[in-house]
Amino acid sequence: MYNFKFHRAQSTADAAAAFASQGDASYLAGGQTLLASLKLRLARPDTLVDLGRIPELRGIQVLGKDRLAIGSMSTHAQVASSDVVASSIPALTGLASGIGDPMIRHQGTIGGSIANNDPAADWPAALLALDGVVVTDQRRISAADFFLGLFTTALQPGELIVSVELAVPTRCAYVKFKHPASRFALVGVMVADFAGRTRVAVTGAAACAFRATALEQALDASCRPDSLRDVPIDTTEFNADLQATAAYRGQLVRVMAQRAVERLVGH
Template sequence: MYNFEYHEPSSLADALSAIGSAEDGKLMAGGMTLIPTLKQRLAQPSDIVDLAKIAELKGIKREGNSVVIGAMTRHGEVATSDVVKSAIPALADLAGNIGDPQVRNRGTIGGSICNNDPAADYPSAVVALGATVITNKRRIAGEDFFTGMFETALEPGEVVTAVSFPAPEKAAYMKFRNPASRYAIVGVFVAKTSGGVRVAVTGAGACVFRQNEMEAALEKSFTPDAIKGIEVSADGLNADIHAGADYRAHLIGVMAKRAIAACG
């Protein structure tokens, strides 16, 4: 990897000033994507600003009917958190199936959603649960946060500090994993919330998206059979060495049915 200057600020204010004065700086959360990217020389930042020592970005707390998770909270902590397990077990389950135990001991929720990998797990939960992404500047509806492949609504100088997830009535996440990388070839997060049913799909397209036709059918009847007749179009879906677009389209239906069944 190319060399860089390393900064380890202990407050968000110091992190912002470090990134602001860097020529081409990059924020680092858990580093589970950034470090492999640097090792392959696919990026050459002048400065790395590590967020790991900033206490205000960490931790999980219950606020009314919501669970608020600090951006630097690691997947392993979300997976084993009693607060998350009791309020939103589907979210704990999702976090506990990201990558492998060692990746879960380093990777963070903030890093995952800001990177917005098309095959990442967390974006589906943020969209399906109607979560709010909290930054140092504003609150962004989960649905508006993910704008395209590896792209988000974040502006320069904006840092995600936490994600607030309202607890659903029922929810479940099912993914068809790549057997080597454990990324989702297709992942479907289904949530029955006070605001209606949401079905969010990751891995299949350029970016997480909602499956409106399934949502409408599930509003009428929240059962796997309700979406039986829905044909998912392969138009615009990802096709790569792991799976073709038609296969991914098929998997959306299969994973959605399994998720609905798992909601019980």
């Protein structure tokens, strides 16, 4: 690990000012990726700006009748144990409780996860399926415009995620086929039903999470697991590595989507 300066921010304005005053700074959320990168000397920021004590970055609340807001520094464990989440979007309780192990869930944050945009992370699929909006200290970014590619997002240097807003669906479900050690998703699928309009988002299969429009169209016609049996899965851009081939991930997309629909309809 290289030497660096450390600044513990007290507000979003303080964090942004500290970031701007340094030549090469990084925001520190839960540190689940950044700290490992520092230890391996894969990252060398001059300054770490700690976000852990900024109160406006925490909290979970319902906005109106159909939106849920989650502060960017809310941990996975806090989301998993939230009564507000359980009563609004129960599928997020299962998603958050299935991330990593207890240490990761109590330290890792939703904001850090989406800012990192790991191709196998769970939260990007939720934001895409639930018509999410990423609220920063500068603007609002639709989830459709936020996730750009492998570890790449629409965030500009110094831009700070304040919260995420998610639409509350009529019903939804998330199912993933996880790596047995890391619990990262080889493939994860969220299916959300908005009064007959279906959104399907996939993580783990490609460079970043994406909407599966062919599956959505099939479910809009008939929201049953069998409706997905013959839908073609384009695996051209799918990941292929030691864990799974592109073709295998394609099969997992179909099976995980069918299982999510089974949960959705109560089979």
